[in-house]
Amino acid sequence: MPTGQIRKALSGFYYVQDGEKFIQCRGRGVFRNRGVNPLVGDFVDYEVESGSDGTITVVHERKNALVRPPIANIDQALLVFSLTEPDFNPLLLDRFLVVVESFNVEPIICLTKTDLLTEEEMSKIQPYLDDYRAIGYEMLETYKDDTDLVDNIAPILKGKISVLAGQSGVGKSTLLNTVLPSLNLKTGIISEALGRGKHTTRHVELVEVCEGLLADTPGFSSFDFDEIDKEQLSDCFPEFRKASESCKFRGCLHISEPKCAVLAALKTGEIKDYRYKHYVKFLDEINERKPRY
Incomplete structure (x- = not known):
């Protein structure tokens, strides 16, 4: 039975x-009954019924799946944050x-508008950027009309x-419009393909970019912790x-437990104070979350 990927x-x-062909498929009805x-x-595995139409018969095991947007088997997320406007x-x-x-998706921090800051403004932000790099996060810095963006990304x-x-x-x-024209696509086609146009239907699509696949997430402004315990x-x-590998108690929440390695690392500066404060804030949000039934 032939196998392909839903794009x-x-x-x-x-x-x-x-391969080089696209098959328009419906999902097998039994999928709905099984959720x-x-x-x-x-x-997926699929069966061709007539011409270029087919039916999906098997969905292979996923390594992960997002809810918004509904997309599976993500390798990485480019988190685009500006250094100014917004701050x-x-x-x-x-x-x-x-x-x-x-x-279980690898984050890549993509910083934009790096050309709009004064030296003084940048000096206030630079310690944060150094911290994230020290933690191990990959970081890309760019700006509008960055001629090196395609080569760097x-x-x-x-x-x-x-x-x-x-x-x-x-x-x-701006980032998309810089990267995608490398495929000789027109802006209008880009908007339609990624569901960004004013009158286009919102849908999810993987677009081939730089020998990889990219999906935009239109409308995202924040994430919640509904799926995190x-x-x-x-x-x-x-x-x-x-650090938590050295905590005395399994399941340590790193708040007031004795011999907590995370709290010890906080005192020595190995864990930054603002990162710990954010952890506590997120933990409070999870604790205040209404139970799901």
Whole structure:
């Protein structure tokens, strides 16, 4: 039975790429009874019924799946944050980083508008950037009309399935319009392909970019912690995850427990104070979350 990958979902149809061909497929009816919903990014088996139409028969096991947008098997997320207009926001960045980590997706921090800051303004932000690099996060810095952007981002996108997320106004559209024309696509086609046009239908689609696949996440302004348990939260902070291996108690929440290695690392400065404050704030949000039934 042939196998392919769902590259687009629209109006109940799934467009499966198998080599050089696209097959327009429906999901098998039994999927609905089993609660199985094929997602863009899924690898699937399908049967061809007539011409170029087919039916998806099997959805292969996923390594992860997002709810908004509904997409599976993500390798990495490019988190686009501006250094100004809007101002750089470590709390919001940490929120995005935590949720991305919780889905086992590698975050890439993409900083925009780096040309709009004075030296004094940059000196206030630079310590944060140094901290994130020290933690181990990959970081890309760019600006409008950056002629090196395609060359710098191509190795990051190559061979990966990537999603793009960030606040409104941080430069996501500028980044897309810089990268995607390398495929000789017109702006109008880009808008239609990614569901960004004013009158286009919102849908998820993987677009080939720089020998990888990229999906935009239109409308994202924040992430929530609905799928994260309080015991899992510290695992979404890489420096906490490493330190917590030495905590005395399994399941330590790093608040007031004795012989907590995270609190010890906080005292020595190995864990930054603002990162710990963000952790406590997120933990409070999880604890205040209404129970799900």
